[in-house]
Amino acid sequence: MKEKVRLRDIGSFSVFVLPSLFVFSAVLLAPMLYGVYLTFTDYNPIHGASNFVGFQNYREALTDTVFFRQLGITIRYVIFSTILSNLVAFILAYLLTSKIRLKGLARTGFFTPNLIGGIVLGFIWRLIFSNVLTVLGQQFDIGILSTSFLTHPDRAIHALIIVTVWQYAGYLMIIYMAGFMSIPKDVQEAASIDRATGLRKVFSITIPLMVPSFIICLFITISRTFMTYDLNLSLTGGDPFGSSRLATMHIFQMAFQGGRFAVGQAQAMILFVVVAVIAVSQVLLAKRFEVES
Amino acid sequence: MKKVILLVSAVVMMIVLLAACSDDGNGESVQQPGTTPQEAGNAEETQDTAAQPQDGETVTITFFNTSAEINDVFEEMFARYNELNPNVIVELIPTGIGGGQQEQLQALYAGGNAPTILNVDPVNVIEYAVHLAEFTQENSPWLWTYGAEGVVEAGTFDGRVLGAPWSVQGFGLLYNVRVVNEIFGGNFDRNTINTQDALRDFLETVEAAGVAGTLLHGANWSMGAHFLSLAYALQGTASSDGINFLYSLMDGTQNIEDCPIWRGLMDTFRMLVEHNYNRNDPLVANYDQDVLAFGEGRSATMFMGDWAWSVMGGFQGVDQEYGFLPVPWSNNPNDYGNTQIVMVIPKLNAVDASRSTPEQRQAAFDFLGWMHTDPEGQQFLLDAGFFMPFTNVRDDIEYNSMVQATAWYADQGRTINFGVFDYISADVWIETGNLMLQYMSGFITRDQLAEGINSYWRAQQ
Numbered sequence: 237m238k239e240k241v242r243l244r245d246i247g248s249f250s251v252f253v254l255p256s257l258f259v260f261s262a263v264l265l266a267p268m269l270y271g272v273y274l275t276f277t278d279y280n281p282i283h284g285a286s287n288f289v290g291f292q293n294y295r296e297a298l299t300d301t302v303f304f305r306q307l308g309i310t311i312r313y314v315i316f317s318t319i320l321s322n323l324v325a326f327i328l329a330y331l332l333t334s335k336i337r338l339k340g341l342a343r344t345g346f347f348t349p350n351l352i353g354g355i356v357l358g359f360i361w362r363l364i365f366s367n368v369l370t371v372l373g374q375q376f377d378i379g380i381l382s383t384s385f386l387t388h389p390d391r392a393i394h395a396l397i398i399v400t401v402w403q404y405a406g407y408l409m410i411i412y413m414a415g416f417m418s419i420p421k422d423v424q425e426a427a428s429i430d431r432a433t434g435l436r437k438v439f440s441i442t443i444p445l446m447v448p449s450f451i452i453c454l455f456i457t458i459s460r461t462f463m464t465y466d467l468n469l470s471l472t473g474g475d476p477f478g479s480s481r482l483a484t485m486h487i488f489q490m491a492f493q494g495g496r497f498a499v500g501q502a503q504a505m506i507l508f509v510v511v512a513v514i515a516v517s518q519v520l521l522a523k524r525f526e527v528e529s
Numbered sequence: 530m531k532k533v534i535l536l537v538s539a540v541v542m543m544i545v546l547l548a549a550c551s552d553d554g555n556g557e558s559v560q561q562p563g564t565t566p567q568e569a570g571n572a573e574e575t576q577d578t579a580a581q582p583q584d585g586e587t588v589t590i591t592f593f594n595t596s597a598e599i600n601d602v603f604e605e606m607f608a609r610y611n612e613l614n615p616n617v618i619v620e621l622i623p624t625g626i627g628g629g630q631q632e633q634l635q636a637l638y639a640g641g642n643a644p645t646i647l648n649v650d651p652v653n654v655i656e657y658a659v660h661l662a663e664f665t666q667e668n669s670p671w672l673w674t675y676g677a678e679g680v681v682e683a684g685t686f687d688g689r690v691l692g693a694p695w696s697v698q699g700f701g702l703l704y705n706v707r708v709v710n711e712i713f714g715g716n717f718d719r720n721t722i723n724t725q726d727a728l729r730d731f732l733e734t735v736e737a738a739g740v741a742g743t744l745l746h747g748a749n750w751s752m753g754a755h756f757l758s759l760a761y762a763l764q765g766t767a768s769s770d771g772i773n774f775l776y777s778l779m780d781g782t783q784n785i786e787d788c789p790i791w792r793g794l795m796d797t798f799r800m801l802v803e804h805n806y807n808r809n810d811p812l813v814a815n816y817d818q819d820v821l822a823f824g825e826g827r828s829a830t831m832f833m834g835d836w837a838w839s840v841m842g843g844f845q846g847v848d849q850e851y852g853f854l855p856v857p858w859s860n861n862p863n864d865y866g867n868t869q870i871v872m873v874i875p876k877l878n879a880v881d882a883s884r885s886t887p888e889q890r891q892a893a894f895d896f897l898g899w900m901h902t903d904p905e906g907q908q909f910l911l912d913a914g915f916f917m918p919f920t921n922v923r924d925d926i927e928y929n930s931m932v933q934a935t936a937w938y939a940d941q942g943r944t945i946n947f948g949v950f951d952y953i954s955a956d957v958w959i960e961t962g963n964l965m966l967q968y969m970s971g972f973i974t975r976d977q978l979a980e981g982i983n984s985y986w987r988a989q990q
Contacts, residue, residue, distance in 0.1 A: 387812035477963035
């Protein structure tokens with residue numbers, strides 16, 4: 237009898253888990269492990285054959301000062317994008333769950349940017365920054381707008397952050413709205429009875445109860461913005477003169493155009509570790525602030 | 530615990546399964562249609578045995594194209610070739626304009642799906658040399674019979690003929706003939722611009738008339754691959770002069786700032802930057818907008834090549850007549866470069882030997898012979914506005930004015946040998962071009978520019 241149950245377990249395991257496990261291994265795990273292997277070789281896609289070189293690639297990756305400069309720029313980009321997009325999303329969600337008109341339309345409007353792919357989004361905003369805002373700036377004599385945002389090293393990063401916030405805020409807004417709606421009414425009412433109003437309620441009741449939403453949203457923005465490539469490529473292309481090249485683009489440049497594939501791959505592993513450490517420690521830290529309603 | 534063991538063993542099984550499916554590199558799993566594994570494996574050794582496809586057997590060859598702007602032209606050409614030669618099918622592997630081309634080719638090679646014919650930059654032919662078949666008088670007699678002077682040499686690397694060029698392009702300071710004639714009262718002579726002083730007078734006269742003196746396209750390819758590379762090419766009339774100069778930068782025996790040609794060119798560059806149409810926002814680098822501004826006469830000159838016609842030709846209401854001026858780097862009219870413009874071979878056709886059968890290779894050489902030297906094959910590229918370096922090209926072709934301007938210099942032998950272009954990879958022009966852009970927009974000084982260029986080349990040893 238016991239034997240039969242076990243067989244049935246294995247059967248259902250095979251039916252339900254194996255297909256997804258196969259896909260997971262094929263498209264994620266195997267390439268990842270192969271990637272790790274490549275960092276210890278002198279692999280090059282043109283010549284194929286590779287020799288074991290130990291930690292040589294990591295040594296080169298770690299002495300590449302440009303990579304760390306770009307990583308610094310990336311971290312700055314991630315910090316600002318994460319804070320701003322979550323702030324905007326939270327405020328939008330707060331407004332759209334309160335009693336205002338045309339909520340449905342506004343919700344759709346704010347969510348739409350997220351449905352547009354990064355490449356298209358980049359081209360649309362490139363046009364706006366270079367051709368629309370500059371014309372406005374020249375017409376109305378606004379100094380900062382009269383030249384393109386994309387041709388100055390600092391402003392190009394700002395442009396990237398603006399578009400990222402625009403892209404993610406609508407998506408995060410949906411998660412925050414779900415968070416708002418899941419807060420039990422009785423807690424709110426109890427707070428009202430205790431004469432808590434406006435901001436007091438937000439900071440003492442709403443925010444503590446929404447920590448799970450914050451954890452999810454912060455994790456999403458941190459991990460995604462670290463990996464930004466499409467938007468970077470189509471909006472600034474790393475320009476002007478490589479100043480807005482995020483870490484992923486530097487890795488791509490190193491591997492495919494610089495012809496140093498294995499070094500680029502080693503830098504990708506370093507980036508992976510950095511992102512993993514930051515994202516996981518953020519989740520663990522934030523969990524401490526979770527409260528039960 | 531049991532569950533974990535089960536899961537781990539399942540994952541290991543998957544990976545083993547995947548590893549077993551992958552190509553082990555001997556070419557068997559990517560064997561071309563119509564070959565036995567032995568044939569595929571022996572392809573490398575038997576590469577020069579010219580074998581004609583036998584009657585009734587269809588040979589399929591692929592054509593990897595990085596001249597993305599004319600993907601359509603190639604498709605029409607291949608269809609016509611198939612009509613003439615029903616047993617040969619040429620398939621296009623298109624790429625997009627701009628990025629992604631190198632990666633696509635790398636992926637094809639890494640995945641064991643090397644294309645039969647490559648239409649790529651000369652620098653790629655050097656990179657892929659070990660995989661390529663040699664052009665010989667036996668398999669490609671047309672290259673020697675009809676190739677114009679220097680054509681065979683342009684595709685020769687380490688003594689092996691690995692590439693065949695099919696177009697020649699020129700670049701320098703394009704000028705708008707209407708605008709310049711209006712300002713100079715109809716009697717402008719391009720021969721007069723042969724020194725820096727003459728160029729300065731020209732730019733100042735043009736600006737005094739209310740037109741921007743020049744237009745610099747603020748992109749790293751234009752500034753890095755073209756403007757800065759002039760300093761390498763002008764080292765001497767032979768390709769090796771420029772290449773040896775690069776080697777001396779790499780091994781540190783030469784610093785770029787010690788080279789008078791580079792210093793002179795940078796003086797000229799500063800002069801151009803001061804008269805740049807885009808001087809308020811020099812890094813916008815919108816190619817279409819820049820070409821349009823030049824075509825509409827808002828700037829008198831533009832540092833660009835005759836390929837600008839492919840965009841200019843599509844605009845309405847722009848001028849049609851253009852000429853070239855040199856980019857003088859000194860005040861001696863006899864210095865090399867002060868009266869010449871650059872001639873460059875932008876693309877080479879090469880034939881892969883690593884994954885193709887002898888039949889496919891010969892079909893590829895025959896097809897290239899038709900495309901490069903048969904009147905019907907040539908017509909496709911002539912219609913697309915290309916200047917072809919073969920002696921049997923029709924002489925009644927009406928080229929656009931930019932190509933005519935290139936030909937005007939070529940006819941007089943007033944060209945700069947740009948063989949050094951073979952060493953200007955995408956990485957070179959992105960990195961050194963970015964330095965030029967920083968210098969252009971005032972973010973770094975000339976000393977910092979020189980230091981940046983030196984350290985870039987030092988790292989390339």
